[in-house]
Amino acid sequence: MEKTGRFIVRRDGGCVICGGKEHLQVHHLRKRSQQGSHRVGNQVALCEDCHDDVHAGLIDLPITDGAQ
């Protein structure tokens, strides 16, 4: 995992949905086309299962990026 990804995982301590610590991936809260960025405030750690559910529209993630 890239350096930023490790930082995100350490900050979040695992998947932000289920707390799992396996198969973690970094998810961008806003797509770059939607004014997202690579700032760490725009990224959260998700496990593979929850990540799939988020992209499938089964889980809504709160976007907390606005104030940063």
Ligand SMILES: [Zn+2]
């Ligand atoms: Zn999860």
Ligand SMILES: [Zn+2]
């Ligand atoms: Zn994603």
